[in-house]
Amino acid sequence: MRVNECESMQGAGGDPWSSAWERAARGPVAVVDCREEIPCNPCEEACARGAIKVGEDICASPRFDPGLCDGCGRCVTLCPGMAVFLLDRSHGKGVARVTVPYEMGGELLEGGEAWAMDEDGNALGTAEIVKVKRTGGRTGTLLVTVEVPEGWALKVRGVRDRLISLEAPEETDAEQRERDYHLCRCEEINVSDVRGQAGWFNSLRALRRYSRAGLGYCQGRFCQDLLRRELAQTLHAGEGEVGAFKVRPPVRPVKLGRLGGEDA
Amino acid sequence: MSLAVEEREMAVVGSGPAGMCAALAAVRAGADVVVLDENERAGGQLTKQIHRFFGSRRHGAGKRGFEIAAELERECRGEGVELRLSSTVLGFFPGGELMVEGEDGVYVLRARAVVMATGASEKSLAFPGWTLPGVMGAGAAQTLVNLHGVLPGRRVLMVGTGNVGLIVSYQLLQAGAEVVGILDISDRVGGYEVHYRRVRREGVPFYLRHRVVEARGEEGVEEVLVEEVGRGRGRVLRADAICLAVGLSPLAELAAMRGCRMVYSRELGGFLPWHDGEMRTDRPGTYVAGDAAGVEEASVAMEEGRMAGISAVEDLGRMRGEEAERARSEVRRFLLELRGGPYGEGKLRAKECLYCA
Ligand SMILES: Cc1cc2nc3c(=O)[nH]c(=O)nc-3n(C[C@H](O)[C@H](O)[C@H](O)COP(=O)(O)OP(=O)(O)OC[C@H]3O[C@@H](n4cnc5c(N)ncnc54)[C@H](O)[C@@H]3O)c2cc1C
Ligand code: SF4
Ligand code: SF4
Numbered sequence: 291m292r293v294n295e296c297e298s299m300q301g302a303g304g305d306p307w308s309s310a311w312e313r314a315a316r317g318p319v320a321v322v323d324c325r326e327e328i329p330c331n332p333c334e335e336a337c338a339r340g341a342i343k344v345g346e347d348i349c350a351s352p353r354f355d356p357g358l359c360d361g362c363g364r365c366v367t368l369c370p371g372m373a374v375f376l377l378d379r380s381h382g383k384g385v386a387r388v389t390v391p392y393e394m395g396g397e398l399l400e401g402g403e404a405w406a407m408d409e410d411g412n413a414l415g416t417a418e419i420v421k422v423k424r425t426g427g428r429t430g431t432l433l434v435t436v437e438v439p440e441g442w443a444l445k446v447r448g449v450r451d452r453l454i455s456l457e458a459p460e461e462t463d464a465e466q467r468e469r470d471y472h473l474c475r476c477e478e479i480n481v482s483d484v485r486g487q488a489g490w491f492n493s494l495r496a497l498r499r500y501s502r503a504g505l506g507y508c509q510g511r512f513c514q515d516l517l518r519r520e521l522a523q524t525l526h527a528g529e530g531e532v533g534a535f536k537v538r539p540p541v542r543p544v545k546l547g548r549l550g551g552e553d554a
Numbered sequence: 555m556s557l558a559v560e561e562r563e564m565a566v567v568g569s570g571p572a573g574m575c576a577a578l579a580a581v582r583a584g585a586d587v588v589v590l591d592e593n594e595r596a597g598g599q600l601t602k603q604i605h606r607f608f609g610s611r612r613h614g615a616g617k618r619g620f621e622i623a624a625e626l627e628r629e630c631r632g633e634g635v636e637l638r639l640s641s642t643v644l645g646f647f648p649g650g651e652l653m654v655e656g657e658d659g660v661y662v663l664r665a666r667a668v669v670m671a672t673g674a675s676e677k678s679l680a681f682p683g684w685t686l687p688g689v690m691g692a693g694a695a696q697t698l699v700n701l702h703g704v705l706p707g708r709r710v711l712m713v714g715t716g717n718v719g720l721i722v723s724y725q726l727l728q729a730g731a732e733v734v735g736i737l738d739i740s741d742r743v744g745g746y747e748v749h750y751r752r753v754r755r756e757g758v759p760f761y762l763r764h765r766v767v768e769a770r771g772e773e774g775v776e777e778v779l780v781e782e783v784g785r786g787r788g789r790v791l792r793a794d795a796i797c798l799a800v801g802l803s804p805l806a807e808l809a810a811m812r813g814c815r816m817v818y819s820r821e822l823g824g825f826l827p828w829h830d831g832e833m834r835t836d837r838p839g840t841y842v843a844g845d846a847a848g849v850e851e852a853s854v855a856m857e858e859g860r861m862a863g864i865s866a867v868e869d870l871g872r873m874r875g876e877e878a879e880r881a882r883s884e885v886r887r888f889l890l891e892l893r894g895g896p897y898g899e900g901k902l903r904a905k906e907c908l909y910c911a
Binding site: 324325326327328329330331332334335336346347348349368369370371372373393394395407408409410411412431447448450454457458459460461462463469470471472473475481511512513515516520528529530534536537538539540541542 | 592605606607608609610611615616642643644645647653655675677678679680681682683684685727728730732735746747748749751752754755756757758759761768786787788789790791792803807808810811816817818819820824825851853891892893894895896897898
């Protein structure tokens with residue numbers, strides 16, 4: 291249950307972009323585009339002016355008071371979801387400036403151009419980079435400000451230094467030749483073996499004892515999970531019901547000589 | 555065969571956030587603590603994470619994973635925790651002894667309290683062609699990219715839209731790979747919306763309600779046939795690597811070997827040692843914390859670690875009951891907060907189910 295402490299605080303509901311619109315006419319303002327209830331709150335601490343509130347309940351989505359925000363951008367840097375942006379409409383009619391966090395390592399220079407991307411990864415077009423702010427360290431996030439036509443202002447969510455084409459290939463018929471495949475690589479046990487013999491075994495331990503599946507070098511570390519799922523499916527049982535292998539030491543492969551207490 | 559035996563008051567297996575927080579809580583109460591980890595660096599999963607962590611600020615969120623690890627490590631060293639790295643625990647015997655392979659050989663470590671904070675292992679997925687080179691776990695891909703600076707492939711298909719799949723996809727893009735798609739059998743994205751959207755805005759196609767039919771190639775993956783479930787229509791994606799992010803399961807072999815009662819929880823990732831709300835298993839002097847006690851998040855792992863550490867020092871007679879209870883009630887409150895919201899709800903219910911089972 292969540293109660294807005296303050297009338298001016300935007301609740302989780304409204305569109306944070308359009309509600310920042312008016313305030314942005316006077317200079318940069320944050321747009322906190324985070325609506326889901328996740329256990330997260332770095333944005334709250336990032337803001338020294340108290341404009342972002344998550345509150346006691348860390349899963350509450352952040353509430354934002356545009357009246358307290360001075361557009362410093364600290365929250366843009368610190369939000370791990372890269373869900374905070376700055377919107378600024380104070381640079382003349384018909385244009386808007388949008389600041390986005392950038393961590394892709396491309397060459398983005400002030401005065402240069404970048405592709406402005408929308409929410410779905412479509413390029414809106416190119417835009418002038420008016421500012422690049424480095425926020426510290428090798429792994430620092432860049433804050434990139436681009437100037438865009440006002441019409442794009444509410445759409446820009448990211449920038450790229452170049453476009454890549456990631457079109458989905460054409461659909462085809464999924465012609466399926468049924469092919470058998472290993473479930474246990476070490477002992478070369480196939481999915482057909484498990485399906486074929488499942489009637490004899492009702493547990494993973496029995497399956498291992500009789501088929502040797504899971505007895506190879508990896509000691510079941512890679513295949514146990516696959517065998518369990520397949521056996522459970524074939525038997526129409528829960529994965530918990532078919533159980534687990536009995537564990538024997540060593541739990542990691544180790545040279546036998548070392549077990550004798552000798553140095554390697 | 556006789557192995558050297560070392561006696562210690564308390565041992566922690568695993569130096570991830572859970573292990574280090576357990577050690578810190580215990581050492582602060584005056585216990586003698588050694589932390590064993592198979593890796594050369596302390597920090598567990600955190601050492602691989604170059605992204606800023608979501609989670610609570612109290613637990614370092616907003617910082618990058620490896621930075622959180624470094625901080626915990628500094629604290630541990632400062633407080634006198636012995637961090638023994640490159641040391642693999644091979645066995646945990648019903649008498650409570652650990653068999654350890656260290657740099658100079660194998661020895662036995664006998665401790666009066668043992669916390670298992672071994673983390674989780676990646677689940678796998680089988681389909682025709684999954685044994686071709688180029689198919690790997692997302693965690694393995696992450697190790698390649700973030701620790702060794704090597705790309706798993708130039709064109710990668712990610713399987714799984716949970717947070718791990720989304721975060722690793724983003725890191726692959728950062729490292730210069732193309733992510734040709736993210737596929738999930740479910741019809742909705744599993745991870746947080748903010749993570750979905752930052753991958754989506756890079757233009758990565760999402761294939762929901764899809765499955766991998768087969769991977770094809772001669773010496774490695776060259777293309778992947780994917781299919782929309784139930785429609786019989788598919789696409790052939792050109793990819794030279796497939797990363798599997800299909801979930802994690804608690805790494806609980808040591809607990810099973812110790813004879814702990816094991817329980818199965820779908821919600822928490824699979825088989826795990828039964829434990830109570832104070833992180834005690836049903837074996838004396840044996841505790842569990844973090845992903846090994848059910849796959850969740852780093853912030854939760856830290857609090858569970860603290861909880862285990864407190865319970866251990868109480869049982870060792872180093873902390874009075876009321877004091878321990880006071881400390882635990884604080885941890886309980888944090889855990890409850892962290893498990894709020896729609897994502898935490900299921901975990902909370904699964905844990906509660908466990909505590910009273
Ligand atoms: C890609 C990815 C992104 C993530 N992002 C986030 C995030 O943003 N925020 C968040 O809160 N969480 C995140 N997590 C989850 C988080 O990393 C884990 O929940 C957390 O690390 C669990 O901590 P742990 O201490 O239980 O285990 P781990 O960190 O896994 O540590 C366990 C340690 O024990 C060692 N070990 C295991 N067995 C043995 C043995 N037999 N002998 C010796 N040593 C052993 C392991 O090598 C490892 O070092 C992410 C996880 C992944 C995979
Ligand atoms: S831009 Fe600065 S003032 Fe505005 S919400 Fe973010 S941190 Fe606070
Ligand atoms: S830090 Fe970012 S992702 Fe986390 S709650 Fe705040 S806005 Fe949302």
